[in-house]
Structures are given as C-alpha cells and as structure tokens.
Amino acid sequence: MTLPTGLTTALASIAAAENDLALPRPRGWIGTTDDWARGLGIAFVLLAIALLALAWGRLRRAGLTPGLKELLILPLVVLPPAIVFFGYSHGIESSKSIGSCGSCHVMKPYLADLQNPASQTLAATHYKNRYIQENHCYTCHTDYGMFGTVQAKMAGLGHVTRNLTGAYSLPLKISHPYPNGRCLACHGDSQKFLKSEAHPKEDMPKLVSGETSCLDCHGPAHPTVTKQALR
Amino acid sequence: MTGSAQVPLLLRLSMAAAALGALLSLALFVHAGPYTLVAFMFLAQPLLGLAMVLFAIQVFKDLRRERLL
Numbered sequence: 001m002t003l004p005t006g007l008t009t010a011l012a013s014i015a016a017a018e019n020d021l022a023l024p025r026p027r028g029w030i031g032t033t034d035d036w037a038r039g040l041g042i043a044f045v046l047l048a049i050a051l052l053a054l055a056w057g058r059l060r061r062a063g064l065t066p067g068l069k070e071l072l073i074l075p076l077v078v079l080p081p082a083i084v085f086f087g088y089s090h091g092i093e094s095s096k097s098i099g100s101c102g103s104c105h106v107m108k109p110y111l112a113d114l115q116n117p118a119s120q121t122l123a124a125t126h127y128k129n130r131y132i133q134e135n136h137c138y139t140c141h142t143d144y145g146m147f148g149t150v151q152a153k154m155a156g157l158g159h160v161t162r163n164l165t166g167a168y169s170l171p172l173k174i175s176h177p178y179p180n181g182r183c184l185a186c187h188g189d190s191q192k193f194l195k196s197e198a199h200p201k202e203d204m205p206k207l208v209s210g211e212t213s214c215l216d217c218h219g220p221a222h223p224t225v226t227k228q229a230l231r
Numbered sequence: 232m233t234g235s236a237q238v239p240l241l242l243r244l245s246m247a248a249a250a251l252g253a254l255l256s257l258a259l260f261v262h263a264g265p266y267t268l269v270a271f272m273f274l275a276q277p278l279l280g281l282a283m284v285l286f287a288i289q290v291f292k293d294l295r296r297e298r299l300l
Contacts (some may be wrong), residue, residue: 045260
C-alpha cells in the first residue's frame, strides 16, 4: 500500500517537528512569552467572537436589554485592547523570524542560501556556525539602539508594499551602504577580531567611519539573485 | 420584538467591526507573516478601535435619552 504524496509530506513534516521537540526542555518549561501571547490572543479572539454571536442571537430574539448591554461590554470594550496587545506582542516578535522574511517569493533564494551548509556567503557562515542564535535576518539588518526596531519595522512595511505592488527590480540591492557598526556591535570587542593581523589598529578609524566596508574583505553577504534564479 | 431592525444601527456596526477585527486578528495568531501583520495593524486594530468608539457613542446616546447625563 502506498500513501498519497501529500500525506507522506505531511507525515515527514510532523516527524521533523517531533525531532525538533526532542531537544530537552529546561525543568519547569511552560513555553515562551511569545507562545503565551499567541495562546492568550487566540483565546481572547474566540471568546470575543463567541460572545458577539451569543449577543447577536439574544438581540434578535429579545432586543436590547440592560443585561445584554452589560454583556456587550466584554467583547466591545474589554477584549479589543487585550487582543491588540497580544497581537502586537506576537506579531512583532514573529516578524523577526527568518520564516517571516522568507515568506515573500523574492526572498526565497536568500533564505535557501542562508540555510545551505555548503554556501560560503557571509550570511550562511553566520547561520551554520550559529554566530547568531535566532532572528538571523533581523539581527544583521537592524540598527541597534532605541529606534533600530522602529526603523526596521518602517522599512519592513516598505518591503511589504513593494512586494505587493511589484515595485522592485532584480537583482535586489541594499538601499544604503551596509553600516559597519552592525558588524562591530558583535565583533568589535572580540579578541579574535582585535588580535587579528588583518585588522590593524591604524585601520580602525576607517572601519568605524565606514570608509572601508567590512564586506570589502568578507563579502559577499548574500548570493546575487537574478530573475532566472527566482523561477 | 423580532428582527435586527430593533437593534440600533450603531450597535450593529460596532458588533460587525469587532467581529471583523477579531477575525483578522485571528489570522495573525494562526499564521504570523508580513501580510497578516500589516492587515492586523492597518485593518484589525482600527476596526476594534471603531467598535469601541461606536459602542461608547451608543451608550452615551442611551444615557442622554434616559436623562442620566
């Protein structure tokens, strides 16, 4: 007996997920903050919809009664702020994942290269050696500091708009020269970096000012993706 | 008393906005991605806010009609 292809694929993905879960969890593990935000968000949304359906049924049967007005306070006043809070909590956190960045068709070759152990690009080297633990795209493409996240979100909104309208051209190019500060934020204080003969002290001002790009020696960061590669 | 004609328009709009906003939010919770996040930020959130405002206006009108304000 042979299983349909779709079912085989589904079973394989479930098995892969189980393998991921086989990693031992810390004692007393009850999920991440994001797991809780998502779970509570779903619970509040379902509660709001159930209450609205219940209220609508009562409204049609008996009209607007004082008891019903009190009931409606929950789905119309109390739950919406909670849903918005958990929505932002889960949505903003999820938008940092590589899955979110790779969800647009145009980004798939970059994601494939990132996760390819044989690739020698800078992004793939960081990924396979786990120089960055999680949110790999976001970590390297976000400025540090208080407004880094806000700027990244605004840029992300622009990316979604351009992807929707098709207002981009291939090969994709970074909109501004990549700032060395993002590299130096992690590498700048490491002994490996400081003691390397390739990084003499007299060259540091050039690196800090951006006159010399880290990518001049350590590139390319990503593969060059053409229209043909996207098909 | 039967039919939705007895239900104030503001309340109906408020409930519809809340239901739509909640469903769009559910899409984000089930599958978080760029599009569902944008839909949440620019559609679901305003709809949920609108639901609250419309309900508040309806309550205010009721209180004025009952001469409690």
